[in-house]
């Protein structure tokens with residue numbers, strides 16, 4: 244694992260993040276941009292809730308039959324002239340990609356945005372082997388220049404301000420005239436576009452991720468806005484697709500259901516600009532496209548999640564909505580989570596993939612407000628899954644004694660929903676009365692780490708659960 | 718597949734089966750999967766695109782314009798070159814155009830214009846390109862293009878300005894209708910090497926969530942709908 248997790252230091256990370264003014268400014272853009280756009284896109288589609296149900300059911304069907312769909316998918320890729328490689332671990336996946344590069348004598352590799360590449364630490368592996376790895380998604384390119392990792396699964400540079408991007412470009416693009424103007428986002432984009440064009444045209448191998456793998460046809464699908472993923476995969480002689488095993492979808496019609504919820508949940512678009520379906524290498528008569536087409540299927544702990552209480556997490560289509568709507572993510576950003584996947588989905592997935600001992604605090608990085616679950620396009624019960632991890636963590640006695648004391652009380656109530664509602668109801672009314680005068684608290688007992696940096700809104704005198712019911716949604 | 722990845726394959730499939738408590742040979746599972754693959758059942762289809770054909774064409778235009786494509790109708794294929802020349806002129810672009818070997822494009826009266834045509838894939842030196850779409854989707858203003866010498870995929874991404882011709886009759890309501898056309902064209906379970914679903918010009922929101930057009934792909938997407 245090349246990305247050494249700092250998840251165990253979540254609390255320290257979070258403190259640092261709250262004190263970082265650039266980060267706090269950048270996070271404001273993420274919140275305002277994504278949440279308002281998603282709401283507008285959903286308001287335009289009366290069928291959204293029905294589609295979310297269908298997306299959930301479809302992913303459950305895939306997971307229950309994953310072995311059979313994978314076999315079918317593999318057969319179809321091979322029939323279309325492609326290659327399928329199976330990787331149990333990150334190390335195996337990196338070794339496979341290196342092998343493919345070596346066989347073609349590759350020197351330069353362009354990369355479309357791929358979270359699997361981050362998960363397996365592919366850039367480090369390529370660079371150690373003496374290959375140039377170039378991230379081509381604008382956000383990924385920016386953080387590669389900064390020597391950082393993505394802080395968001397769809398907005399990798401969501402933690403960076405434009406002034407920081409300008410400084411990075413001036414530091415790295417030293418061939419360009421120093422008096423050039425780079426103050427607005429358009430000039431930054433134009434500069435990156437020019438530089439990356441050269442890289443696209445010179446690359447020997449292009450590596451992309453996949454949003455979906457279609458068993459019916461042996462097709463991999465990427466969904467992007469910039470077009471960098473497409474230039475990555477059509478220009479070099481070799482296209483390598485990195486995908487985890489749960490990306491399988493039975494048929495093209497099933498992808499339609501997932502596409503309808505994906506972009507709306509992610510960026511608030513009805514469709515992303517480029518949805519690209521790729522099936523095998525260049526055909527007879529083609530004048531462009533890759534000569535070789537490889538798919539690396541990564542497990543890395545996922546098969547062990549099947550059949551457990553965390554299986555539902557494998558429905559995730561990586562839209563990012565849960566982090567866009569999470570008050571904890573909004574306060575501390577993605578890097579505080581300390582590994583590849585941040586936000587609520589990361590709090591559930593990270594312990595499954597790297598072990599709860601490496602990520603113990605993450606399932607606690609939650610206010611249990613439930614907004615993540617309310618926007619998840621495949622209806623993953625994220626708060627419930629975080630609770631499962633907290634219970635496991637408690638059983639393994641990985642928490643400090645004070646947390647254990649608090650949790651045991653919490654677990655007692657949590658297992659008795661009637662009592663929980665009653666107890667939190669009483670507490671909320673007390674807090675509601677106490678905070679009425681100002682509408683918020685600037686200090687809460689036992690929550691200093693939180694209220695040092697922000698105000699706790701005074702409860703309106705009702706719990707989330709009772710308000711939800713009152714609005715007829717429960 | 719090397720030996721090591723074949724061991725990995727057996728391990729991964731074995732782990733999945735152990736976790737699911739299945740063997741992979743259960744008749745009910747095998748037949749449910751085979752049936753789904755054969756029948757490709759449809760999910761919920763939004764009402765938005767379920768209109769009569771004329772209304773679908775109108776919706777396609779509206780949706781494409783909403784996501785920053787420009788759209789023009791012409792009465793017949795004979796009118797396409799003049800429209801392309803007008804578009805390039807009004808955008809102050811050079812009168813050059815690259816295209817693949819699509820016979821529908823080749824048959825258009827290009828010599829009536831002063832456009833300098835070149836043919837083939839793009840190597841990154843072309844400012845303007847034209848392609849013929851396979852289909853359009855009214856629900857989202859999306860174009861579907863298929864790869865091949867007729868319409869090389871590089872033309873969809875490398876030039877700054879991409880012009881796409883679509884016959885009004887190829888505009889459908891939804892994605893599902895495009896899958897159906899692909900199955901008719903290729904056979905069920907078969908696909909062209911690349912299908913590009915394109916919804917507007919290239920964009921990025923990676924710098925402070927500011928939406929900018931022309932990230933790595935075309936800055937302009939101009940759609941010409943041929944009515945006849």
Ligand code: SF4
Nearest residue numbers: 559560562563565619
């Ligand atoms: S958990 Fe749900 S909301 Fe979060 S990224 Fe995955 S699919 Fe999106």
